[in-house]
Amino acid sequence: MEIRLTNITKSFGSKQVIAPTTLTVESGSFTTLLGSSGCGKTTLLRMIAGLETPDTGEIWFDDRCIFSKEKKIDTPPEKRGLGFVFQDFALWPHMTVFENVAFGLRAQNRTDGLRDKVMEALRSVHLEELAQRYPHQLSGGQQQRVAFARAIVIEPSCILFDEPLSALDALLREEMRHELKELVSRLGFTAVFVTHDQTEAMSMSDKIAVLDGGVVQQYDTPEEIYHHPATRFVAHFVGKSNWLDATRLFRPEAMTVDPAPGCTEYKLPVQSVQYLGDCYEVQLTYQPDVTWMLHCGRKAAVGETLSVYIDPKQIITVEGVNGK
Numbered sequence: 001m002e003i004r005l006t007n008i009t010k011s012f013g014s015k016q017v018i019a020p021t022t023l024t025v026e027s028g029s030f031t032t033l034l035g036s037s038g039c040g041k042t043t044l045l046r047m048i049a050g051l052e053t054p055d056t057g058e059i060w061f062d063d064r065c066i067f068s069k070e071k072k073i074d075t076p077p078e079k080r081g082l083g084f085v086f087q088d089f090a091l092w093p094h095m096t097v098f099e100n101v102a103f104g105l106r107a108q109n110r111t112d113g114l115r116d117k118v119m120e121a122l123r124s125v126h127l128e129e130l131a132q133r134y135p136h137q138l139s140g141g142q143q144q145r146v147a148f149a150r151a152i153v154i155e156p157s158c159i160l161f162d163e164p165l166s167a168l169d170a171l172l173r174e175e176m177r178h179e180l181k182e183l184v185s186r187l188g189f190t191a192v193f194v195t196h197d198q199t200e201a202m203s204m205s206d207k208i209a210v211l212d213g214g215v216v217q218q219y220d221t222p223e224e225i226y227h228h229p230a231t232r233f234v235a236h237f238v239g240k241s242n243w244l245d246a247t248r249l250f251r252p253e254a255m256t257v258d259p260a261p262g263c264t265e266y267k268l269p270v271q272s273v274q275y276l277g278d279c280y281e282v283q284l285t286y287q288p289d290v291t292w293m294l295h296c297g298r299k300a301a302v303g304e305t306l307s308v309y310i311d312p313k314q315i316i317t318v319e320g321v322n323g324k
């Protein structure tokens, strides 16, 4: 299902938290709203869900208008046909896995074939064996899968995820990233995913909307956002950026310690070194208040001067006016 927002705005009191926003989430795509805390991503998601009312604009699901201030249309959340997965999973502690998943169907009085539907949803997340357990008897990853099964059992046309992985530890989080993405694409859902984690956004999404201060700074594929950031904010927020001046930057992989023909050489002192396992992350002092990040195969010493080379083809110029 395609989701179209046109000129959506939202204020709380005198504070505008969503500036006029127009955005299309393509049918079957995995779209992420990415930004730091307070940038408005949850508010945007809640407006799609019908849990928050926009001040202006329209929301369309395919050719169905589900919200329009002007036309006085405001479809209630339960009639929007969406699945929701929250950060804290929001499972009922006193209900078994089976009953947690069945809850949405019972709430909608859809009890025909309920057992089969619930077991099918549990099967798709590989939890059919644990149907009679209670949430506290499950690991974090398993609870996350129950939350996902509960969202898909009602056969939604889209699933909304609000930071669904942030309660998990780092290893499990990475594992679940792959699993969720695989499940969503295998089952063919349109997904809107909220996160403040750029790695999560980059690795899972077909498209990312980068938000800052309620403004969508860029809406594009992860590759475009990384290689062609539209504003200084996007360049800062996504990936590591080494700044040459106010508008030009390059990513760490554009810089090497080996001379390469045609590359510009800089001799810079090493400020700090961190071991990452597959390489050393070296911070070089470019200017008194500007450092560059280099990924280097050998361990450099703090204070040592390194000759580094920048591939001019990999220098990015940002033109955006909404930068910081």
Ligand SMILES: Nc1ncnc2c1ncn2[C@@H]1O[C@H](COP(=O)(O)OP(=O)(O)OP(=O)(O)O)[C@@H](O)[C@H]1O
Pocket (backbone or CB within 6 Å): 012, 017, 035, 036, 037, 038, 039, 040, 041, 042, 043, 044, 196
């Ligand atoms: N019901 C509300 N009443 C007043 N202000 C609100 C309300 N909901 C959100 N806000 C404010 O709106 C702004 C955006 O909040 P929102 O939750 O959308 O941000 P976010 O990007 O999802 O942040 P986080 O990652 O911390 O959840 C914040 O300044 C927040 O304090």
